[in-house]
Amino acid sequence: MRLFISYARVDKYYCAQIMEVLSAHDLWIDNRLQAGKSWWDEIQRRLEWCEGFVYLLSPESVSSTYCRREYEIAKALGRPIFPILIHARTQLPDDLADMHYVDLSAGVTIDAVKLILDSIYLADHTRQPMPAPDPVGIASTAFPPDQPSSVQDAEYLVQEAIEAFDTKQYDRAVFLLKQAKTSGYVTFIDLDSLLH
Numbered sequence: 001m002r003l004f005i006s007y008a009r010v011d012k013y014y015c016a017q018i019m020e021v022l023s024a025h026d027l028w029i030d031n032r033l034q035a036g037k038s039w040w041d042e043i044q045r046r047l048e049w050c051e052g053f054v055y056l057l058s059p060e061s062v063s064s065t066y067c068r069r070e071y072e073i074a075k076a077l078g079r080p081i082f083p084i085l086i087h088a089r090t091q092l093p094d095d096l097a098d099m100h101y102v103d104l105s106a107g108v109t110i111d112a113v114k115l116i117l118d119s120i121y122l123a124d125h126t127r128q129p130m131p132a133p134d135p136v137g138i139a140s141t142a143f144p145p146d147q148p149s150s151v152q153d154a155e156y157l158v159q160e161a162i163e164a165f166d167t168k169q170y171d172r173a174v175f176l177l178k179q180a181k182t183s184g185y186v187t188f189i190d191l192d193s194l195l196h
Helices: 009-021 035-049 058-061 065-076 110-126 133-139 148-166 170-182 192-196
Strands: 004-005 026-029 052-057 081-085
Touching: 004 009, 004 065, 009 052, 009 110, 035 065, 035 110, 035 170, 052 058, 052 065, 052 110, 058 065, 065 081, 065 110, 081 110, 148 170
Parallel strands: 004 026, 004 052, 052 081
Antiparallel strands: none
């Protein structure tokens, strides 16, 4: 299952632990260096890409404008939400307090890991095809694109190819670069020579 993990920067250590637990899944976390428009466009694309949303709940993440916005978009897109409490002193907003969450505030336990994995497994095996994004609901939270969608899609494919190359998934990297080339992606890098 493709999972988007939302967390506050101060909780990066906890995020790394959760990523180890979920390593069998296709995970994405925001590794931005600084906020900016293209950064938010990537967040938007990844929220549309994901099949589930993991929200690491801490005082910082529930008060973070960005984490809350990511959560609202994932919810509007109909993605299954997997809240994980990582700090006991977190004051949960009403909409999150009503959800069943996995409590890791006392540490990672076998029972908690089983609950996380079971929840994701169940969601993955009972989910319907993802609904089309609601442009009205998302428009208020997203920045307008600077480029036509096809260019953004091709850039996304190239970014995915780079990530695949970095993780030594060479066949996937070549496949993604060929898709980007087929879509008409133009770059200063000669994709033909790179692919041979």
